[in-house]
Structures are given as structure tokens and as C-alpha cells.
Amino acid sequence: xxxxxxxxxxVSVFFTYVIIIFIxxxxxxxxxxxxxxxxxxxxxxxxxxxxxxxxxxxxxxxYQEERLAFHYKRYHLDEPFLSRVFWRAISTLKFDFxxxxxxxxxxxxxxxxxxxxxxxxxxxLLFTLATAIDIIIGVLLGMKKAQKPGKFLDQSTSIxxxxxxxMPTWWVAMIxxxxxxxxxxxxxSGGLHSVPPPQGFAYxxxxxxxxxxxxxxxxxxGFWGRAYxxxxxxxxxxxxxxxxxxxxxxxxxxxxxxxxxxRSAAPPIATMSILSLxxxxxxxxxxxxxxxxxxxxxxxxxxxxxxxxxxxxxNLAVTTLFYLSGLVLLDLIYGVLDPRIKVxxxx
Amino acid sequence: xxxxxxxxxxxxxxGEFRKVRYGMVGLVMFGLFLLIVILEPVLIPxxxxxxxxxxxxxxEDNPKNAAPVWVNWFTRKDYTPQAVLDKPxxxxxxxxxxxxxxxxFTYNYKYDLPPIDLLLRATGKxxxxxxxxxxxxxxxxxxxxxxxxxxxxxxxxRLSLDKEASGAVGDFLKTYEDPDxxxxxxxxxxxxxxxxxxxxxxxxxxxxxxxxxxxxxxLTCVAVGSGAFLKEPALTVAGRVFGLMGTDASKRDxxxxxxxxxxxxxxxxxxxxxxxxxxxxxxxxxxxxxxxxVDLVMMRIYEVFQSIPLLPVMIVVSAVFKPSIWTMILMMCxxxxxxxxxxxxxxxxxxxxxxxxxxxxxxxxxRGRIIFKHMLPQVIPYAFASMALQVPVSIVYEAxxxxxxxxxxxxxxxxxxxxxxxxxxxxxxxxxxxxIPPGLFIALMGxxxxxxxxxxxxxxxxxxxxx
Numbered sequence: 001x002x003x004x005x006x007x008x009x010x011v012s013v014f015f016t017y018v019i020i021i022f023i024x025x026x027x028x029x030x031x032x033x034x035x036x037x038x039x040x041x042x043x044x045x046x047x048x049x050x051x052x053x054x055x056x057x058x059x060x061x062x063y064q065e066e067r068l069a070f071h072y073k074r075y076h077l078d079e080p081f082l083s084r085v086f087w088r089a090i091s092t093l094k095f096d097f098x099x100x101x102x103x104x105x106x107x108x109x110x111x112x113x114x115x116x117x118x119x120x121x122x123x124x125l126l127f128t129l130a131t132a133i134d135i136i137i138g139v140l141l142g143m144k145k146a147q148k149p150g151k152f153l154d155q156s157t158s159i160x161x162x163x164x165x166x167m168p169t170w171w172v173a174m175i176x177x178x179x180x181x182x183x184x185x186x187x188x189s190g191g192l193h194s195v196p197p198p199q200g201f202a203y204x205x206x207x208x209x210x211x212x213x214x215x216x217x218x219x220x221x222g223f224w225g226r227a228y229x230x231x232x233x234x235x236x237x238x239x240x241x242x243x244x245x246x247x248x249x250x251x252x253x254x255x256x257x258x259x260x261x262x263r264s265a266a267p268p269i270a271t272m273s274i275l276s277l278x279x280x281x282x283x284x285x286x287x288x289x290x291x292x293x294x295x296x297x298x299x300x301x302x303x304x305x306x307x308x309x310x311x312x313x314x315n316l317a318v319t320t321l322f323y324l325s326g327l328v329l330l331d332l333i334y335g336v337l338d339p340r341i342k343v344x345x346x347x
Numbered sequence: 348x349x350x351x352x353x354x355x356x357x358x359x360x361x362g363e364f365r366k367v368r369y370g371m372v373g374l375v376m377f378g379l380f381l382l383i384v385i386l387e388p389v390l391i392p393x394x395x396x397x398x399x400x401x402x403x404x405x406x407e408d409n410p411k412n413a414a415p416v417w418v419n420w421f422t423r424k425d426y427t428p429q430a431v432l433d434k435p436x437x438x439x440x441x442x443x444x445x446x447x448x449x450x451x452f453t454y455n456y457k458y459d460l461p462p463i464d465l466l467l468r469a470t471g472k473x474x475x476x477x478x479x480x481x482x483x484x485x486x487x488x489x490x491x492x493x494x495x496x497x498x499x500x501x502x503x504x505r506l507s508l509d510k511e512a513s514g515a516v517g518d519f520l521k522t523y524e525d526p527d528x529x530x531x532x533x534x535x536x537x538x539x540x541x542x543x544x545x546x547x548x549x550x551x552x553x554x555x556x557x558x559x560x561x562x563x564x565x566l567t568c569v570a571v572g573s574g575a576f577l578k579e580p581a582l583t584v585a586g587r588v589f590g591l592m593g594t595d596a597s598k599r600d601x602x603x604x605x606x607x608x609x610x611x612x613x614x615x616x617x618x619x620x621x622x623x624x625x626x627x628x629x630x631x632x633x634x635x636x637x638x639x640x641v642d643l644v645m646m647r648i649y650e651v652f653q654s655i656p657l658l659p660v661m662i663v664v665s666a667v668f669k670p671s672i673w674t675m676i677l678m679m680c681x682x683x684x685x686x687x688x689x690x691x692x693x694x695x696x697x698x699x700x701x702x703x704x705x706x707x708x709x710x711x712x713x714r715g716r717i718i719f720k721h722m723l724p725q726v727i728p729y730a731f732a733s734m735a736l737q738v739p740v741s742i743v744y745e746a747x748x749x750x751x752x753x754x755x756x757x758x759x760x761x762x763x764x765x766x767x768x769x770x771x772x773x774x775x776x777x778x779x780x781x782x783i784p785p786g787l788f789i790a791l792m793g794x795x796x797x798x799x800x801x802x803x804x805x806x807x808x809x810x811x812x813x814x
Contacts (some may be wrong), residue, residue, distance in 0.1 A: 016654045023655075031667045159369065162801050166739025166793010168746060171765065171786035178774050178782065232808070278656075285658060286747045290769075300659065304666045304751055316663050323656040 002335055009331045013324050018093065020320055025089040028313055032088060033077060035101060035309045040071040097314030102306040103299075112314035116299065120318070122192060123295030126211065127284055130218035131277040138223040139269060142230025143257060149235055161228040164221050170286040173217045177290065180213060187213040190292035214291045222276075229272050230265075237265045267337040271330060278326040352724045360728045363806045370802025376795040384610045391603040392590065400604065400759040408466050409598040413589035415780050424459035426587035433581040435566075446570040450580040454562045456484075461544035461557065464509040464585040467566060472501045473575020478567045479508065481543055484560025489543065491515050504577070512539040523547045593780035596771035601764065605784050608761045611672065612792055615745045615760075619676050620737035623683035628730045631688045632722050635695025636714070649688050657682045658747060665753035672755040675748065679741055687733045691726055698722050729807055735800030739793030746789055761785035 044067045048060055055063060072078045076087040091098075097112035105115045145154040180186045188194070193206050237243065238261055246256050288297030296315060303311040364370050388394060399405040410429065419425045435450040467479065475498065479491040492511035496504060516539035520529060532552060544562075545555030568577040592602040634645040661678060664670065670678070698704060704721050712720075748754060749762025750769065764785040768774070773781040 012650075013654070016651050019651050020655055024660075027664070028667060158801075162369065162797040163790075163794050165736075165797035165801075166743060167790040168743050168786065170747070170750065171782075171789065174765075174769070174774050174782050174786070175779075178777055178779060182775060182777055236808075285662065286750055289751075300662055301751065304662070304753070307666075309667070312663055312666060316659050319656055319659045320654075324654050327654060 005335055006332060009328055013328050017321060017324050018089075020324075021092050021317060022085070022089045024313070024316065024320075025085045025092060028309075029081075029085050029088050031309055032313060033084070036075055036098065037077065039099065039101065040068065040075070044068055044071070092313070092317050095317075097317065098310045100311045101308050103302060103308050103311050112310050115311060116296065116314050116318050119294060119296045119299050120322075122293065123284065123288070123297065126214060126288070126293060126295060127218075127277065129211070130215050130222065131273065133215070133219050134222040134226055134276075135273050137219065138226025139230050141223065141227035143234055143262070145227060145231040146234035146238060147253070147257065149231070154231070157224065158228060158231075161224040164224050167221060168286075169217060169221045170290045172221055173214070173287060173290045176213060176217055190290075192294050214287070214293055218287070226273065226276065230269055233265045233268045233272075234261055237261050240264075267334055270333050270337055274326060274330040274333065278323055352720065353727065356724050356727055360731075360803075360806065364802060367802040367805060369798045373795050373798025373800075373802065376791070377799065380609060380613060380792065380795065383606060384613060387606055387610065391600075391606050393600050393603045396600070396603040396607040397759060400599065400607070401756065403597060406594075406598040406600070408468075408583045408585065409594050409600065410463055410585050410587060410589055411594065411598050412596055412776070412778055412781075413587055413594045415591055415593040416588045417591075418588055419458075425457075426460045427456070427458040427462040427584065429586035429589045430454070430584040431581065432584070433579075435580060435582070437580070444571065444573055444575075446576050448566075448568045448570070448577050448580070450566045450568075452564040452566075452582040454564065454582075454584060455560070456544060456557075456562055457559050459557050460587055461541045461555075462584045462586050463538070464507055464540055465564065466583040466585055467504070467506040467508065467580065468583065469504045469566075469568075469577050469580040470501060471496070471504045471568075471570065471575075471577040472498050473570050473572040474498075475504065475575070475577055476569040476571065477504075477506070479506070479511070480565040480567070482563040482565065483543070483547075484558060484562065485547065487547060489515055489519060491539075491543075509538065509540050512543070513537075515539065516542050519543070519547075520552065523549065524552050525549045528552055592784045593778075595764075595767060595773075595778075595781050597767070601781060601784055604759050604764050605761065605788055607759050608764065608785065609788065609792075611758055611760045612742050612745075612789070615672070615676060615679075616738035616742045616792070616796070619679045619683060619741035620734045622680040623741075624687050624730050624734045624737060626680070626684035627687035627733075628691050628723070628726055630684065631691025632695045632718055632726060634688070635692045635699060636718055636722065638696075638699075646692075649685055652682060653685045655682065658744060661744065661748055662751060662753065665748050665751075669753070670755070672745075672758055672760075675745060675755065679744060683737060683741065686737060687730065690729065690733075694726055694729065695722055698725055728803065732800050732803035732807055735796045735803060738796040738800075742789060742792055761789050 044064055047067060048064055051063060052060065069078070076084055079087070095113050097116070099110040100112050100115060103115055104110055105118055107114075109115070141157060145157060148154060177187075177189070181189045188210050191210060193203065193210055197203055198206050234257075243256060243260060246260050247253075251259075284295070285297035285300050287293075288295045289301035292298060296319060299311065299315050302308075303315060383390065393405070395405060413429070414426070416428045419428070432452045432454060435452045438449045440447040475496045477492075477494045477496065479493075481489045481491050483489070491508055492506070492515065494506070494511065498504070513534065516537055517534050519542065520534075520537070528549075529552070537552065541555065542551060544557060545551050546558045548556070550556075564582055566580055566582075568580075570576050590600050590602050592600075592605065594600055630645065630649070634642045634649075657679075660682075661675070664678065665675070668674075698721070704717060707717055707721055745754070745760060746762030746765065749760050750766045752766050752770070754760055754763045754766070762785075765782065768778070768781040768785075771778075771781070773779075
């Protein structure tokens with residue numbers, strides 16, 4: 001039963017992905033084609049340079065036209081608009097994002113997929129780690145808040161939640177960098193590791209050292225909201241009858257809270273955690289740029305500055321795929337945590 | 348009828364809302380922001396900030412990267428603040444073909460670190476023979492510069508004494524500074540204005556002691572030719588500290604920029620969230636009411652929209668199409684409506700099953716009547732709460748896109764100021780007055796609406812109310 005549910009979700013999300021890619025293709029087709037035409041033009045010019053001493057001018061001109069037509073046909077650029085959009089979407093779905101115009105991967109390659117691919121693990125490292133710490137602190141604080149609602153701890157932390165609600169994380173990052181990197185040099189100014197990178201275990205330490213400030217910033221702003229939501233979820237669960245029954249049986253408050261309440265509050269807490277992880281990846285685009293953390297977010301900054309359209313498009317498609325995978329993951333976890341979903345009952 | 352229902356719902360809601368203290372704090376802050384928008388012309392010293400934010404000539408008299416004036420309260424040595432002297436004592440004499448103007452500016456210098464420049468501005472025409480003298484409190488009088496300018500029509504005159512007085516400063520130093528020191532110094536590296544505000548004694552170059560007191564700057568002008576004149580002379584003392592929030596690397600007044608950005612932030616936040624939530628509420632209620640196939644299709648569309656990561660899409664769209672602020676608002680509306688759909692739909696599903704809706708049905712009420720009269724009014728408090736909570740999100744989104752340098756270049760927003768700060772190396776150089784104010788305003792605005800929204804939220808979810 002569960003697997004049926006899983007497959008249904010995956011298929012449905014896959015179709016959503018296809019639809020979104022088609023929308024992107026329609027939106028950005030014109031600018032992508034401009035870049036590709038320029039790239040083809042350059043390539044043909046280089047080919048002509050090689051041929052220039054064995055061909056006459058007329059031959060060269062014909063050769064150029066032939067080559068251009070060949071490449072246009074290869075990229076379906078000679079077809080009507082709708083069919084061009086279709087082919088653009090198909091190649092995007094096949095992860096064929098073409099070549100970058102300026103940006104190169106660490107190994108010097110120009111394939112967009114390679115460039116984006118090498119950024120993915122870094123983004124995942126930063127944001128999953130931050131979210132994991134966030135969840136631990138947030139959920140624990142939220143439970144504490146729910147135990148004594150309206151008391152000092154609850155009220156003060158709730159106010160803090162509201163204070164940081166509209167605070168851009170990247171602005172806090174700017175201030176912390178100014179303070180702890182340039183005024184008081186505790187942390188490195190950014191990047192993934194020192195240059196040159198140390199070897200072996202020292203590399204891990206170095207990585208953690210570079211990870212520290214971005215992580216700290218994310219956690220510092222992140223856990224308040226989570227604590228508040230956890231508090232609300234736990235608080236409404238605490239008013240259920242079975243909690244009263246558990247208390248009446250003489251169970252300790254600890255057992256009631258961590259045994260009974262947390263179990264049934266887990267699905268919504270998981271939802272909001274993963275959703276906020278997904279949203280934080282969105283917000284992380286900006287955040288990574290501030291720390292020059294070379295992940296997918298930073299790639300947007302670089303691609304915009306260099307006006308590298310293929311990289312921008314490839315990055316967007318991969319980001320979207322990630323986002324959707326997160327949504328699927330969410331459903332799967334939900335299915336595990338909430339047995340009603342597995343058997344197809346109504347949640 | 349419909350209006351009366353709505354008013355009743357709102358009145359009940361307001362009665363509850365008044366009891367939540369932080370909600371009221373939020374409302375007061377909101378009022379303050381509105382006040383800032385209304386009083387903007389009074390609050391900012393540069394009235395054309397909004398239009399000429401990127402026009403460097405508008406800001407050229409200001410110092411670069413100057414800290415706010417109030418840093419003087421915390422530093423041991425006082426920095427000279429910016430000052431504009433536009434009411435000199437003017438004496439005029441006219442002869443047949445010449446006009447002679449003498450303007451004397453009195454400047455009371457009482458700081459430890461001298462101004463960086465003295466800027467003379469006036470409007471003139473014809474051949475102007477200008478001379479500028481400085482009379483110091485210790486009785487010394489220095490001729491700073493002598494210059495002839497020919498203007499064919501009426502045109503502005505601008506003299507930077509820091510540049511013009513490089514000859515005068517050489518003579519002045521030769522008289523008072525130790526020749527051994529002077530030999531090791533290139534005269535081109537000397538800042539004339541800094542020298543003239545120090546005690547005339549050996550060491551004036553290396554360890555200047557400020558000479559405090561009343562300085563008199565005398566501008567003499569002989570305008571030759573028929574119709575030649577010089578009028579409206581003014582002197583700007585370009586300081587080291589400036590205004591309430593200092594200046595940035597392009598000499599712009601950050602206070603003016605931040606205040607001028609307030610109206611845009613409010614507009615972006617309120618307009619986007621209002622439109623988005625209204626769409627979302629209608630969508631949710633309609634979907635719930637019709638159910639069946641309509642619901643299924645509408646939920647499918649909703650899911651597609653919900654699955655698009657908005658910020659990356661917005662960034663890429665902005666990078667490719669360079670949209671105006673209105674397009675950006677439209678784009679945010681097109682995606683933010685999904686935020687309220689799910690909750691509204693589940694509320695709608697519940698309301699639909701109520702007996703009174705069934706009764707209205709039985710009485711032959713139309714679909715529109717049931718949706719508008721029986722379903723929507725009940726959802727309105729929730730709509731207000733999600734509107735309030737949506738406002739900061741919209742503002743932060745716009746700021747994020749602007750931070751990447753993709754904002755609308757015809758206006759000034761907080762995100763754009765922060766973008767310039769990033770570009771200008773404010774983080775690296777520790778120019779905190781460039782980074783903190785715009786971000787703080789974003790945070791305060793977010794806080795305002797969070798207070799209001801969270802307060803509404805607690806009213807709407809009685810389960811969460813604390814005993």
C-alpha cells in the first residue's frame with residue numbers, strides 16, 4: 001500500500017516537473033537561443049580560420065553558411081517557435097544544459113551539468129547541517145515553551161520569533177562578517193577552504209572552520225520560528241483527551257510530553273521542518289553569495305555577474321528538481337510518521 | 348446585508364485584537380511607518396532623493412563614506428560635520444561695466460579633525476575675477492586662490508578650495524613648518540584645507556594641533572563686462588561626519604535613501620500581500636465550494652504553482668528581462684497566492700457542511716450568494732492574518748532580488764542600498780552605517796507586520812491561547 005502511494009506521488013511530481021520545465025522553456029527560450037546562436041557563430045568562425053588558407057573567399061562563405069545551417073538544424077533552431085520551445089524543454093529534461101559561456105568547472109570543463117553538479121554537495125552540506133541543528137534546538141525549545149505557555153520563557157522567545165520574522169538572514173550575515181571577520185578576526189572571510197587546501201584530517205577541520213560562521217548565522221535566525229511552530233503544534237496536541245488520560249494514569253510529565261505528545265505531533269513538525277529546509281534553500285541563494293560559499297546559490301551570483309545564461313538556466317532547472325524532490329521526500333516521511341496515509345485513509 | 352455581516356465580523360475581531368499587547372505595538376509601529384511616508388518631504392534633507400538617487404552631480408558636495416554625526420558622542424576626537432553656509436554678509440558695488448561683490452562667510456570651528464574641503468558655489472555670468480581669502484582666529488590672513496572664469500551665459504560656478512589652494516599651502520608651510528620635514532614631503536600629497544585649520548607652528552604637517560575659533564572666508568569677485576554678475580554665493584564645509592546616517596561611497600545621504608525607500612517597501616509589501624491573499628482566498632473558497640472535478644483541477648494547478656521555487660525563478664526572470672518594480676510585484680502576486688489556498692480550502696470545506704449553508708441552498712440561494720455571503724465573511728479574519736504575515740516575505744523577496752543588483756533602477760529601495768554597500772566593499776571596510784540602517788528598516792518593517800499577524804493568529808486559533 002505504502003509503495004503504491006510512493007509511486008503515485010513520484011509520478012505526479014514528475015509530471016509537475018515536466019510542466020514547470022515547459023514553462024521555463026517558453027519563458028527563457030529567446031534569450032537561450034541568442035546565447036546558443038552566438039556560441040555557434042563563434043565555433044563556425046574558428047572552423048573557418050582553420051580552412052581559410054585552402055579555400056577561396058566564395059568557398060569560405062558557402063562553407064560558413066553550410067556549417068551554420070548544420071548547427072541550427074542540430075539545435076532545432078530552424079523550426080517554428082513552439083517546436084523550438086518543445087526541443088528546449090526536452091533537452092533540459094535530459095539534463096543537457098549545453099555549454100557555459102564564461103564559467104568553468106574546477107577541472108576547467110564548460111559543461112553546465114558538471115559546473116552545477118560540483119556545487120550541489122556543498123549546498124546540501126551547509127543547509128542540511130544547519131537545518132538539523134535548527135530542528136534539534138527548535139523542537140526542544142518549542143516543547144519547553146509548550147509546557148508552560150504564557151510564562152516568561154514562552155513569551156520572551158515568542159517575541160524573539162516575531163522580531164526575527166522579517167529579518168533577512170543575509171543581512172545578519174553581512175553584519176556578522178563585518179564584526180567577526182574584519183573587526184575581530186575570529187572566522188575566515190568566506191569560501192570553502194583555505195588556499196591551498198590542507199590535506200587529510202586537517203582538511204576536515206579547515207572545512208568545519210569555514211563552515212562555522214555561515215552555520216551559526218543560519219541557526220541563529222532559523223530556530224526561533226521552528227520553536228514557535230512546534231509550541232503551537234504541541235500545545236494543540238496537549239489538549240487532546242488521550243493526553244488527559246495519560247496524565248490521569250499517573251504518567252510523568254516527561255513521559256506524556258516526549259512519549260505521547262511528540263509521537264502524534266511528529267508529522268506536522270516534520271512537514272514544517274522540511275518545508276522550511278526547502279524554503280531556506282531558496283533564501284540560501286542570497287546567503288551563499290554573502291559568504292562566497294561556492295554552492296548553487298553562489299553560482300546564481302556568479303552567473304548573473306558574468307551574464308552566463310546557460311549556467312543560470314541549468315542551475316534553475318536543477319534547483320527546481322531539488323525543490324520537488326524535497327516535496328516528495330516530505331510526503332514519504334509523512335507516510336511513515338502518519339500510518340493513516342499508508343493505508344489510504346483520510347488524513 | 349453583506350456589508351453589515353462583514354462589519355460585525357471585523358468588530359468582533361478588533362475587540363479581541365485589542366487585548367493582545369504586541370499586536371497593538373505592531374499597529375503603533377505601522378502607524379509610525381505611515382507617518383514616515385507622509386512626512387517624507389520634511390524628514391529628508393535632499394528632497395530629490397527619489398528621482399536623482401543615481402545622479403552623482405546631485406550628491407557631489409557631500410563627503411565620501413562619512414560616518415553619521417552622532418559618532419562624535421563616542422569618539423575622543425570630534426570630527427567636523429558637514430555644514431552649509433548660505434547666508435554670507437554681502438557687500439556690492441556697481442560701476443559702469445563692472446560689478447564688485449564681496450561675500451564673507453563666518454565659520455565657527457570647534458572640532459579636532461578638520462573638514463576635508465571647502466566648496467564655494469555661486470551663479471554667475473561674464474568674466475569673473477575671483478579671489479578667496481581666509482582669515483584665521485590667530486589673525487593670519489591667507490590668500491587661498493585667485494582665479495578668472497569666463498562664462499558665456501548664466502551658469503553655476505563651483506570652486507573646490509582643496510584643489511585651488513595647493514599653491515597657497517606651499518607658501519604657508521614654508522613659513523611655519525620645519526624645512527627638514529618639508530624636504531621629505533611632496534607638496535601634492537598635502538591637503539590644504541587640513542593645514543589651514545591647524546595651529547601655525549612647526550609640526551603642522553605631521554602632528555597638527557587644531558586651531559579652534561572663528562574663521563572668516565572672504566570671497567571677492569569683480570565681474571567685468573555688461574550684464575556680468577555673481578549672485579547667491581554659498582560655502583559648503585565638507586565634513587568628515589554627515590547627517591543622521593552618514594554617506595556612502597557615492598557621497599549619497601543614506602538617511603534620505605532609507606526614508607525614501609520606506610514608501611516602496613510599504614507599497615511592495617501591502618500591494619503584493621493584499622492581491623495575493625485575495626486571489627488565494629477566492630481560489631480556496633471556490634475550490635472548496637464546487638468540489639469534485641473543479642476542485643481536482645484547481646488543486647492540480649495549485650500544486651504546479653506551489654512546486655515552483657519562487658526566489659530562483661524571480662532572480663532568473665529579473666536577470667533576463669530587467670523588470671520594473673511593477674512587474675516584480677505582479678510576479679510575486681502570481682506566486683504568493685498559493686500561500687493561503689490550502690487553509691482557506693479546508694476552512695471552506697468545513698463551512699460548506701454547516702446546516703445554515705444547506706438551509707440557504709434549500710431556500711434557493713445562488714452559488715455566488717452562498718460563497719460571498721456565507722463562506723467568505725468567515726474566512727476574512729484569517730485572510731487579514733495571512734496578509735500581515737505575507738508583507739515581510741514580499742519585502743524580503745524584493746530586497747533579495749535587489750541585493751543581486753537586479754532591482755528597478757528608477758527607484759531606491761532598501762535592498763538596492765544594500766547591494767551598493769556590498770559592491771562598495773562596506774563589509775570589508777567596516778562601513779557599518781551603510782549596512783545597518785537599510786537592513787534594520789527591513790527587519791523593523793518585518794517585525795511590525797509579524798506582531799500584527801501573530802496577534803491575529805493567536806485570536807484565530809483559540810487552542811493556542813495561553814491559559
